[in-house]
Amino acid sequence: MEIKQWYEGEKPWIIAGPCSAETEEQMMETVEGLVNQGITTIRAGIWKPRTRPNSFEGVGKKAFPWIKKAKEIFKVQFAIEVASAQHVEMALENDIDILWVGARTTVNPFNVQEIADALKNATDKTVFVKNPINPDLNLWIGALERFHQAGITKLGAIHRGFSTYQESIYRNIPLWQIPIDLKSRYPELLLICDPSHIAGKRDLLFEIAQKAMNLRYDGLIIESHRDPAAAWSDAAQQLTPANLRVLLDKLQIRDLTFPSEKFQNELDHFRDEIDETDKELLEVLARRLELVKKVGTYKKDKNVAIFQLERWNTILQNRPEWGNQLNLNPEFVKTLYQAIHDESIRIQTDIYHEGE
Template sequence: MSSIIQKGGKRPIIIAGPCSAETEEQMMETALQIKEFCNIDMLRAGIWKPRTRPDSFEGVGEVGLSWLVDAGKVLGVPTTTEVANTKHVEQALKAGVDILWIGARTTVNPFAVQDIADALKGVKIPVMVKNPVNPDLELWIGAFERLEKSGITELGAIHRGFSVYKHAKYRNVPNWEIPIALHERLPDLPIINDPSHITGNRNLLLEVSQKAMDLNFDGLIIETHRNPDVAWSDAAQQLTPENLGVLLDSLVLRSQNSEKLDSEHISVIREKIGDLDDRLFDILTARMQLSEELGIFKKEHNITILQPEHWKKIISARLNRASEYKLSDRFVRQVMDAIHQESIRHQVRVMNHSSDKEEQ
């Protein structure tokens, strides 16, 4: 089959279906409702559910594979499910599942990814890989490399956010800079956004989906259930097929045509931005020269580099002015932390005569 997750194909790719296959009737009715209210490119369902705590619903297992495949035939679209070990791979392939994905809890374990890659040697099937639960770009890339070495050539990434403790808004924080960095490293790799697992809240799905489209993601994977309120897993983040149709109709798909960005007006704006960037780095250079002077003073008077109370005052003062700067608190904090770390690096070099090469 021609893989639907090839870069440069249809955009956006829409993958939808329930978090978990619960019953044969639930799978078929969900598929029929999707067919009624919207067009999708791939039907998903969880067959094995890796849960955080024991005694939770962990999927119906192998029996659900035929329900998924049959529902996909009714829709006339490929099917996809998560595999976490070699047994899952064997059973999914035997049942005729078209596309596999590796979940975040598996991606974090190179041994588990390698086992799956070994099980897929000689098999021609597309595989999608979710980001690891922790924000580790190299670990994510390593999973693709392992699969490629096993002969899997049709690969896609799923960005589902990263685990944190009690975030005020998201179930898993997006950390958009990581999938953006993935695209920089692997520009031909399709990236699918998973707003369901990022938000954990159906009311935020459109907001995150739109941002993913604005950042030029290749598609969306959205959990969809015939009756989300009674779903056996992750009820709060699932949509009805009808509401999925509303969400998809609400998305604004902006042009990827870069020729429009070559106008004289855009060139002038970009030139101004470049000038400001140059000034920013000139200022940062001057700032680090002053840091080195501080380092010399501290060395002469045998004072530690880190002065926590002074640093707290600086951070507090900048955060208090974030709205005045028209910048988010998070951005101000990140910038100040980066400046602080670079300042420490310069002072360490002065005080201990270390080289840049040693510090890196």
């Protein structure tokens, strides 16, 4: 997939609006509030995919006349979620500017293809693809590819976090490495962060939005409602337009270019040192894995099991402590050793099966 840059507007691109369109009055007031804060791309859900039945599932096509009116009065662009070919047809008939595919739809290639096919005669539309609910980069890329193949060039990816069964401070854990990998594969792909769905609550929004700016995201899509406490969906994570402005004004936007040659030289100097350190690190790692091989051969001779639970528990216990004394984050050290141990087991398994 060859992705070309197409977005020429201001960065970060701020897209904001209510989780759901509720009433004409709520839409008009919210859009007016956002326009007063300088925001001209509005989001609103009109069909809401809900986890459990009997929740508010959106007002549906009733919202189109409100959107039309808001577009005429406030000269804004509108983005809505579509989950079927029928949604696409209605969105096109009603002159919606941006369509996004939600996380629950991205997981299903049949649905995604159906939506892409429905856009065959509207390839000038902007389409955003939210990450799938499960942490699967290929599924996300696959959905983007389906739209690319259908001829959509104004493509973007929205990072809204991933579902997890574990306890987390986030509603959807961000797993930043996944969008970073996406950006590394497709540097020109427009990447937008959705702090609202990652956070699930207002007090985490700023931290997530700032992180996205630190990671060079191109934009933010944030839920905003004239009266968040009274919202029919996602009340805990929406901001008033005025509070959204406060958040945006606090954000530090990072420079994408280097300020001077001197800066570049100094950076190169640090990076040379990092290169040298990494070589040492890999040499040490190779030495460790050579020892693992020796242990493997030794254990194989006596037909002893590869995985040694007690030894592993000791490592898992004291390496994070040793790391902590060196100012290393114990969680990081733990993850690192899990990867190393996985490789040890793989290496020893190969040894045990040698000559079979």
